[in-house]
Amino acid sequence: MTDRFSRVQGEPFVAAGMALAPFTAAQTVSINAFQVSGSPNPLTCGNDTRHHVLVAEIGGGLRCIDCDHTQNFAPAATADWSWRVAQRVAA
Ligand SMILES: [Zn+2]
Numbered sequence: 882m883t884d885r886f887s888r889v890q891g892e893p894f895v896a897a898g899m900a901l902a903p904f905t906a907a908q909t910v911s912i913n914a915f916q917v918s919g920s921p922n923p924l925t926c927g928n929d930t931r932h933h934v935l936v937a938e939i940g941g942g943l944r945c946i947d948c949d950h951t952q953n954f955a956p957a958a959t960a961d962w963s964w965r966v967a968q969r970v971a972a
Pocket residue numbers: 926927928929932945946947948949950
């Protein structure tokens with residue numbers, strides 16, 4: 882019996898279209914690549930969108946390097962490389 886909040890050891894936790902912290906190494910690489918990809922909609926600070934884009938941390942969440950604001954989720958598409966396909970379609 883599983884529910885949407887259960888987690889298989891070592892598997893990324895994705896629920897309701899969101900990848901939830903703590904992020905795996907693979908998710909972290911994908912998210913950070915997205916953040917510097919030139920996307921018009923990078924994940925930004927919840928306190929001030931003029932701060933640097935959020936940085937994903939392995940075993941953690943997203944963090945703002947300017948004010949330490951944290952966010953414990955990211956859109957699933959940013960965490961599994963599917964953002965690359967979306968960008969190619971949009972280009
Ligand atoms: Zn900030």
